């Protein structure tokens with residue numbers, strides 16, 4: 428079944444799933460755990476709409492391509508076109524807040540990095556962007572108070588505060604919109620805190636955003 432964005436009341440978002448724009452190394456502790464420099468401007472990459480799947484459905488990982496890591500991230504659903512926007516204008520484009528797994532074939536990514544090649548083969552495969560249902564965005568939401576948590580088989584693997592992001596939501600959306608227009612149905616993945624690691628068949632995952640979004644899933 429083709430993926431479409433949904434809200435937590437299961438209503439379908441009226442725009443087709445577009446692209447996912449992702450930011451690498453937006454949490455200092457995660458940049459350090461992979462031995463990367465802390466960036467001075469956001470490191471951006473994309474996943475196509477064909478990578479999107481519903482997070483609550485059993486996750487299918489690529490086979491024979493080495494370790495596939497979980498990166499739990501806050502996801503923003505875009506509801507209005509955004510081009511060359513100032514940071515303070517950018518919040519108006521957010522329609523929903525949710526959770527994503529930026530699934531990453533880590534060994535393949537390391538090989539690509541060494542060769543100086545783009546990361547798509549490690550990041551953009553079918554199923555590489557599981558998305559939770561979205562909570563309707565409240566313009567008064569203070570992102571810095573939100574926490575992200577991923578538990579794997581009952582053990583907390585990743586835990587972070589969105590307040591620790593190196594680039595705030597407003598600055599990130601503004602920066603992105605100066606490189607690529609964001610359109611309704613696009614999603615922005617805001618980076619992952621430390622604790623990334625490999626997934627295995629049969630894993631049970633619990634992903635949480637603050638106290639308002641909770642998704643359980645399994646790895647096929």
Ligand code: ZN
Pocket residue numbers: 449450451498500529618619
């Ligand atoms: Zn990521």
